Amino acid sequence: MIRPAVLALAAALILPPLLPPFYVTLAAYVGLAAIVATGLVLLTGISGQTSFGQASFVGIAAYAAALLDGRPFTGLLAGLAAAGVVAWLLGFITARLSGHFLALCSVAWGLSFYSLFGTLPWLHGFNGIGGIAALPFAPGPRAGLAVVWAVVALGLWGAQNLLDSRSGRALRALNGARLMAESMGVDTVRLARGVFVLAALYAAAAGFLFAHVQRFISPTPFGLTASIEYLFMIILGGADRLAGALLGAVLVVVLRDALTDWVPRLTGAPGSYEAMAFSLLVIVMLHHAPRGVLSLLPQGRAAAPRPAAPPPPPPVQPIAAAGGEPVLLLDRISRRFGGLAANQDVSLAVHAGEIVALIGPNGAGKSTLFNIASGVLPPSAGSVRLFGRVLGALPARRRAALGLARTFQHVRLLQGETVRDNIALGAHLAGRAGMLRALLRLDRAEEARLRAAAEAAAARVGLADRLDTPAGDLPLGQQRIVEIARALCLTPRLLLLDEPAAGLRHLEKERLADLLRQLRASGMAVLLVEHDMGFVMRLADRVVVMDFGQTIAAGPPAQVRADPAVRDAYLGGVA
Amino acid sequence: MNLFVLLTLLQDGLTTGAIYLLLAVGLLIVFSVTRVIFVPQGDLLALAALTVAQLEAGSVPGTLWLLDALAVLAVLADLLAGSRWRALRWLPVPALVTLATLFGPRAAAWYAMPLGLAIITPFGPLLWRLVFRRAAGATMLTLLILAMALHFVLEGAGMVLFGPDGAATAPLTEAAFAVGPLTLSGQSLAVVGLCAALVALLRWFFGATIEGKALRAAASDRLGARLVGIDAARSGGLAFALAAFVAALSGVLIAALTPIGYDTGFAIGLKGFVAAIVGGLVSYPAAAAGAVLVGVLESLGSFWASAYRDVIVYALLVPVLLLLSWRGRRAGEET
């Protein structure tokens, strides 16, 4: 499959000399739109933040270019800086919002900027600013076209690199899996803000080019309608892929142009029907391809080269000596939800080199305790000590950095991404490269290291031959194993597993038990919630039984099994 | 600025605030039942105003034919989807409204306003059927984009059917009352009174009738609603009908205060949004406070800095959203 950046580069080389004059302008518009749409794919399609305000950033940079006409380099820097700073400030709000709040908030700022472009006296209102010089190194429209498409290619190349990186994986997790990402150590608020600024910079680059290619600007192309059109582009093309930005830009700009040309001829009335016809087309297309036109094309997922045999699982590195101070100490934890006491005075300790199982009927409060230990929920009373530190409201992501890793009862994987990428998300904290380094492809050595770590973790849990499978295609039991591999990528000292054996076949359970024994031998502390009694009793060093929010028994498996309170509450309270 | 001006501005603000409240309620109903942000509500508002203005002038509004066309399309869509006689259920209301327009005393003020509401209200369920129901399982973003596209379609339709000029409708009353130095306009009082009555009516509908409760149930727990046998498609249609009615009424009321053009609806609808957001998209009393706040701010803003009054209203969103995001950390979030 040809990558979109290559297509754009080809367009930059081929289109300018070949296109008839009329189409040169049209192709330049397509290119400018594609630049904005590329940023929007990153922001909306990939990380799930809907923006109805991208045209504002185009406008900010375009006005900067126009005001600093004659000094294009300064104009470019000023435009990027202005858009970047505005986005950075808006990001304080947007990065914490999601869904409709963000969308509507962006409508508001989109309208506000439009209104400012129209009213601020030094921007010349709706008369606009004309006579802007062409770029010195691209005097004619054809040269301008070449520059525009070269920038399209550059933008797509950067975006491709970004998506194929540590930050890219985390960005995908922003879209509906923030809690999981935080548990892997991702600072989601900071990342959301980063991608917001990045998308604004893409828009600003387009704005700079717009001013110098069109050579006249007025508020109209920077209004809400324009912002909505950018969203139409990515939704129609396919919001979750970069090729969607390219396809969408072509579709929308060309269709609009064709309709402006044809509709008046058909209806005999100029200027009334195009917007309507265009929007009707959008509705019909969305009915037939709700995930974008791109999703209708045959999927050419590149077949990655497969190693002949999966590498042998790497030896487990020793982590800590067994025994000593507890790795995790929950001291008289209580947690209430409204009137419901989910946990009451629960205490529990897990030491290095020990497997502790937490059992009890569904609804006994195990998950609540689990969430308190992992930092998702604060306790109403009681304290949590992790690695000897008393943790107040330390968020999940800081706990991850300290060496705590977890899995989720309801599997939280990025269903469309490969097993490798899902697991590599667990290695987030093992890397440092930010978005900028990823964009410029300066993160390759580190990225190779993270991938190797992911592949090693996969090999250890027996998933080496499924690395390129989309996680959503695995059976649920295997998806749980992917979660374990992801957790192992954090190289944790404490592993929290929520029903790891659910949905596994007998042999798979045995293999999981072997793996957990190995980890225990290396000094890792493991706390698991599990329902399969056989599995628990064979594996755990100690078993803690909860019922009705309280601990009713704790001790070695044999002792707990014989406890009459346990038999009554857990194994058959009614009979 | 003296007290007199302030009071006049407050009166204006309260009047428009009452209308924003109606719109906010319509948005909340549709959103909580169907997850659609009903952007085109503002366009229905404009279409209603223009329709009534044209009826009052004695002519047959183009929206009537649009309504009939949508009804026929809905029948075809149902037939294509495999239903048989039930597909015809879209026809009676538009047919009745068409007859009432063609043969009734449409220019009479007492007749034109209810007739206009009757023409615009069925747009709600018809648009739900034709545009949104098919995508009911799609992502919220796709639904939002559909709503945006529909907004452009309806705005275009307004331009084509009614031309670029704005129109005003006859006020409900020309009366005015002098209270000290202040003149209370009868129309303002009527608007506030009607809005209050409608809100009370809606409260009764949602609180005391089984259909109203079913709608609340559909909004509260989608799975639970299906499990007691509430038809999701029907709830959606009902929610859209309510929203369309509310929008149409707002349009007729507001057009007596200020002329409405085919393209003014969107901005008005957006202020309804702001009111709904200030209310946190969840609570009706909070939305009411938000609506009045938006109306008053706008009114004051247009006095002090008329060029920036919209910016002032939208800027109101910033502290509210910040507060919401602090309180809920990530408002409107997955779990």
Next chain:
Amino acid sequence: MSEALLSVDNLAAGHGRVEVLHGISLSVAAHQVVAIVGPNGAGKSTLMAAIMGLLPRTGRIRFAGAEAGSTEAMVAAGAVLVPETRALFTEMSVRDNLLLGAYRHRASAAQSLAEVFATFPRLEERQRQRTATLSGGERQMLALGRALMARPRLLLLDEPSLGLAPRIVRDIFAVLARLRADGIAILLVEQNARAALALADHACVLEMGEVVLQGPSAALAADPRVVASYLGTGE
């Protein structure tokens, strides 16, 4: 023998791209309690949802002598599911929740309400309260009560004992026994295998989305595999 009240034949269903149930066949006769036991993740809840038409499915399901249709049609025909989450309308009053249970059976609503209040006096005491203020046990009573408002011929219960204290679980199971005596058939998913098998006439063991064992519940309760995995006394 007459046709079973519910018959499921070669049912397959799943969430998104993952097929969770593969070729399930089972039937529930009128007046019969059928228990489904199996580990978490075996597909028990998915089975309930698929029968109710909440998920896309393949295979054949007949209920009360007709092809099973949409969820609304199933409710109208007398099949009512109480899901694991209970799916109550938490912001509405207890009474409104119950009345909505009779949404498809409005004519008998008043009589059903009296019967539900007779079965669960607690609900009558709390009828004006907001549902969110109820305790776990009261919520389960309300969920059952709401289901009974629809005058069901078949109740599908997903983990009715979930999160409840033993005493309340006993109460709930006593109610279920009474409902069976009144002629309501029950399809019961229950983690508390012992209680489920004690109540049921017939049982299926579901593992990895397949029925691996089925038969009279007494026979299953004695089966060594069931004892080891689900009754917890094995090894």
